[in-house]
Amino acid sequence: MLIANPHASLKPYPADLRQIMNMAAAEESLRWLSAWDRMSSEPTPIHDLPDQASRLGVAQILVKDESVRSPLGSFKALGAPVALLRLILRRWPAHDIDPTQLIRGAYASLVKDFTVISATDGNHGRALAAAAKSVGCACVIVLHANVSAEREEAIAAYGAKIVRIAGNYDASVEEAARLAAANGWEVVSDTSYDGYEDIPRDVMQGYGAIAAEAIRQLRAPVTHVILQGGVGGMAAGVISYLWERYGEKRPTFIVVEPRQADCLYQSARVGYPAKATGSVDSVMAGLACGETSPLAWKFLNESVDVFMTLSDDDAVAAMVTLAAGGARDIPIVSGESGAAGFAGLAVLCADPALRQEVGLDANSRVLLVSTEGATAPQVYRELVGESADAIIAHQIAHQTAYQTAHRQRDV
Ligand SMILES: Cc1ncc(COP(=O)(O)O)c(C=O)c1O
CATH class of the missing domain: 3.40.50.1100 (Rossmann fold)
Incomplete structure (x- = not known):
């Protein structure tokens, strides 16, 4: 299910929101955390998936891989x-x-x-x-x-x-x-409630580092960013940075979440932070949240163009596709919640009416964030049919083969 957010607009990043979260504080968070011995000293990689891009009919699919952010296996190390x-x-x-x-x-x-x-x-x-x-x-x-x-x-x-x-x-x-x-x-x-905003703000602000790094890594701005939502904090942190940076020229923002935990979708429907209507039980464990964070909603309300819900099967299919890789696509270990952005893209691209509604076409450059690797290794193995270690071995083999092919071409 999909809803075009009636409150979304292309306007500069509002001053009142900049008081709460801003690019400078996101950069500071990243600087502080870079001193932590549990954090990777490198930015997380962005993988370009040309085979999937041509299959789905878009120009480029770029996946920022948060599984290697730290041994914790997810972007949450930033929050x-x-x-x-x-x-x-x-x-x-x-x-x-x-x-x-x-x-x-x-x-x-x-x-x-x-x-x-x-x-x-x-x-x-x-x-x-x-x-x-x-x-x-x-x-x-x-x-x-x-x-x-x-x-x-x-x-x-x-x-x-x-x-x-x-x-x-x-x-x-x-x-x-x-x-x-x-x-x-x-x-x-990581979620706010009445009278409790400072800490969830700091958590969300930390997530802005994903956007800060991505901008430095990308050769050109992207047209679409698809983010997965639980309480909405990750999407708010990433979007706030991109909104402040690009203003009216910001990309189209799409937020996806499980059908059974659709609090953000419901918030867009009524125009204020709302509760989910479903059972709040999904294979996408990190996204199985029943209530929108009111502080996150302040940022999402006027910036997210489309909210959509996904089935658990959509998420599992995306995990399997990302793990399989392709002739040119590197295999990626993406967990149940991590693969949700790709799942959303696949669902949108499969339906010509939905593609049109969100403006996805052969010129679209789409940024996704694989927010976790196999943070529950047994569950990952059951759903994908191979262990995360086996996928990492395929990944290394792919990298080696690809580098060899390029060396040969260069010579
Ligand atoms: C892997 C993963 N992705 C995305 C999210 C969603 O983040 P938020 O709840 O801030 O929207 C979570 C939350 O726990 C998560 O664990």
Whole structure:
């Protein structure tokens, strides 16, 4: 299902939004995080997929691969860690803390009795737990019933205390808030609520680094950007940067999400942050969110041209296609939520009316973000039919063959 957002317009980035998120703060976040030993020192690669582009009838498909951002396997390494740094800086203003030393544990004795807590569907909690361990503070993570055991283990590996509840993601958000209030802990959430905006803003601001890097990597601006949404934070962080940079000349923005967790689609329908209408249970675990982040919605409301929903089968088909690669396309390990942008593109391109509605044609250059690799390796293997390690081996073989072919051509 697709909805053209009636509030979207091509106008310069508004001054009131720039007060909240801006390119300078995104660059600063990236600079701070580059001191973290769990972060790749290189920008994540952008893969050009010419075979898929000609199959889908567009000029270029560019996939920014966040699976290699850090050993955490997802873009979430850009969010919670920087929000934790900014939180500690605000809490101890007199200590003149250097954030690049803070993330290396230089202030561990100062923060040892400080506890942060968050609900998560996996990736955010893993990033927060890893950052808390590096900084030297304590971390509690609340997991809802559908978070897999392997995702739980990955979080616990960073020393976080795990609290498991019976309800869904939204119930886990409430439980985290309750535990924080009862124990004097700080919630580090990626979603905002009434009176709670500073931390989710810092999380979203960190995600802007994806756009900052992409602009430096691309030879020419893209025409379309397709982003996947959970609560909307990742899309808001990336879009805010691109909107500020390109103003009225910004690309077309399309946001996709699971049919059963359609809170952003519903928000576009009614014009304010809304709840999902479905079961909020999807194979796209990172996108299975029932409520739009009101702060994220401030950025999406007037910038996202089209919202669309996807079936779980669409996402799995996209994972399989990206993993398979092609004669010229490098195989990519893209997890259930990571492949959703490509799934959206494939659904749009398969229908001439939808293609026309979103302006996709033979001149379109489309940027996608594969937001995670195999963050749940068993699930990945079951869905794709091969392990992530096997796909990485195909990737390396492809790179070697491609480089050899180019050397031969050059000679
Ligand atoms: C892999 C992945 N992609 C995308 C998202 C969506 O991000 P947001 O909830 O900020 O919209 C998430 C959220 O957890 C995720 O884990």
